[in-house]
Amino acid sequence: MTEDHAPTTPPDPTPAPPPVEDPSERSLWRPLRLLQDAIEADIARVYAEAPVEGLRSSFVLELLRLHARGPMTITELAESVRRTHSALSQKVAAMRRAGWVETLPGEDARSKKVALTPKAREVVGRLAAEWEATEAALAELEAELPYPLSRVVEDVERALARRSFHDRITARLAQDPRWH
Incomplete structure (x- = not known):
């Protein structure tokens, strides 16, 4: 057969199903989460421009808390920043790999204390300055x-x-x- 005489397929008599409504297209709070992500990205940009090598802006709260209160167990640190032990344990591991914290023996053989490294102590003043500048910028924004x-x-x-x-x-x- 030539192309001019190719057999045609009869149309499918079954109608296509209507499109399914996607409930994830509607969200009251997703814009808030996106706003938080954008603000966090701007804070991360401040650190990238500084630069503070290997620092994630998500580490700053815990580093400042350890500076202010001294070495703490993961449980104590988690409670002080209102995070789960599991989440903080993972974050402490990442901060340790990046050289910001170290673990020291605790009061008994089962516990460990998380402490700042000399590298972290060198930059903690800069971290406090960023935190305070961020809070002032947020206050300025809220005033608008x-x-x-x-x-x-x-x-x-x-x-x-x-x-x-x-x-x-x-x-x-x-x-x-x-x-x-």
């Missing part, structure tokens, strides 16, 4: 807003103290047949 984000956070925390986010989600899921 009709309703400061810090106030929104306080209001959300109060509302969640009255009824947890977990309880709010599970109440809605209890009414949704797709969940069961």
Whole structure:
């Protein structure tokens, strides 16, 4: 057969299914998360321009806390920065690999203390300066807003103290047949 006389395929009589609605296209809080990511990227850029070699901006809180309070166990450090032990253990491992912290023997054979290295102690003043400059920039930004984000956070925390986010989600899921 030549191309001019190729057999044609009859059209499929089955209609295409309608497109599925993607619930992830709607999000009230994703813009907030994206805003936080953009601000964090700007802070990371400050460190890249400085430069402070090998420093992640996500390490700064823990490094400043260790500088202010001295060596702590991972549990103590996690509690002081309101993170889980598991998350902080991973972060401490990354900070240790980067040379910012070291672990020292604790009060008993099972515990270890996390302490700043000399490398970290050399730059902790710069870290404090960045932290304070960031807080001042945030205060300046909030002064430009009709309703400061810090106030929104306080209001959300109060509302969640009255009824947890977990309880709010599970109440809605209890009414949704797709969940069961």
